[in-house]
Amino acid sequence: MNLQSFGAAQTVTGSMHLLTLGGRQLLVDCGLFQGGDDLEARNREAFSFEPAGLDAVLLTHAHLDHVGRLPLLVKRGFRGAVYCTAPTAALAETVLLDSARLQVEGYRHDLRRARRQGVPDEQVPPPLYEEEDVHRALALLRPVLTFGETTVVAGVRVTPQRAGHILGSAYLVLDTPDGRLIMSGDLGNRESGLQLDFTPPPPADAIVLESTYANRTHRAWPDTLAEFSAALRASMRQGGKILIPSFAIERTQTILHTLKELMDSGEVPRLPVFLDSPMAARATHEYFEFGDELVPPVRDALQAGEDPFRPGTLHVVNTSAESQRINRYDGPAIILAGNGMMTGGRIQHHLKHHLWKPGTSLIIVSYQSPSSLGGRIVGGADTVRILGEEVAVRAQVHTIGGFSAHADQDDLLAFLEAAGQPHVWLVHGENEVMAEFLPVLAARGLKGDIVPDRQVVDLTGTGFPNGTPPGFHIETRDRAAQTAGGE
Ligand SMILES: [Zn+2]
DSSP: EEEEEEESSSSSSEEEEEEEETEEEEEOOOOOOOOOOHHHHGGGGGGGOOOGGGGGEOOOOOHHHHHHHHHHHHHTTOSSSSEEEHHHHHHHHHHHHHHHHHHHHHHHHHHHHHHTTTGGGGGSOOOOOOOOHHHHTTEEEEEEETOOEEEETTEEEEEEEEOOSTTOOEEEEEEEEEEEEEESSOOOOTTTBOOOOOOOOOOOOOEEEOOTTTOOOOOOHHHHHHHHHHHHHHHHHHHEEEEEEOOTTHHHHHHHHHHHHHHHTTTTTOOOHHHHHHHHHHHHHHHTEEEEGGHHHHHHHHTTTOTTHHHHHHHHOSSSSHHHHHHTTSSOOOEESSOTTTSSSSSSHHHHHHOOOOOEEEOOOOOTTTTTTHHHHHOOOOOEEEEEEEOOOOEEEOOOOOSSSSSSSSHHHHHHHOOSEEEEEEEESHHHHHHHHHHHHTTTTTOEEEBBTTEEEHHHHHTTTTTOOOTTOOOOOOOHHHSSSOO
């Protein structure tokens, strides 16, 4: 059994893992690289495998860095089935349509600039994909994966389990002739606000494990809430705008829910809240649709017909003209806008208008890749380039780490403990973080390795100390029936 990672190997975005099992090729996730030009240039590279030769694709969850290259895979020849949970399919539609829109807008912007500079149109890279490519990809989605139930995908028994990371997120238990492999996808923070905890995994021989926060421990949830409300109150005293860059899925709903709770309890004064992210507003509909998946207080509120994601002062901003008008709104307000790492989206024009003002507060509630705009601000840059202009960083910057939707070290170790003595293959982490985690694994008697970028790893050779699980068998079904819409 071979693993070859074409993304999220020694970095945290672009998740794409090719598994070769008994002659079958399964791709787990097909994500976009995000966070800086060097990484994003990799999105344009040719796939190192033949898309049409894949037997199937499995998606762990709908974040862009796990699904964002799916339309490109289809554009380049993949015609098979893409398996995921129902919430993942619903969210993937929102995520991918938004991604195509950004691709096309980016292309038009680059084209106008190139023309002004006398550069021929052909030298401007075209969009990676457009809306019609997204619709072709969406047509291949098979939202049949259900937590705890086994589905045979291209002859391999796949059992998704709750990952507790975002709505619909799963880790995948694959039973193969060589043993049991777990692909973790992204695992949740067991203290995060909306998702139920991940299901403890069964004993496994090998785990391909995300390690975003493998070297740290998140603050306890009550401390995070206290820290957030203190940052809000301090920001309100500054009197300026309070900018909260936020990912559209999960983080925005968590922040909206938290703001509602803090304002309803009187913990923080009521201020206008602008949700300036049409994508987040759309994604929030799916939280209503799949409300049974959420923690009991939120689920119960939804069942009672309440809206747990709506602080009383919420204004949902739709058009970009409305978005521009917020900048003329005088007085303090909270502006929640995407994207989370500030590498694009409406947050950029709010940053351009307010980051240089000492009265502004920037409250960071999401992971910032070191090379992203957000990463540079957190790193202490005096000025940053935003929308073609140098902007001074004079705002008060607050970083609240505890909202993370990712497992911390304690969560990862708890997950591994349930899995017995698996060989641990680390992905989805920065190198320094993974290097710090290896000795922690060793101290617990676990073998661990960092998955190298793009190289073939023989998981069987080193990774299956427990042997083949009893009762394992490979299904021999007609491959054609399983791809091309056969199921
Ligand atoms: Zn994720």
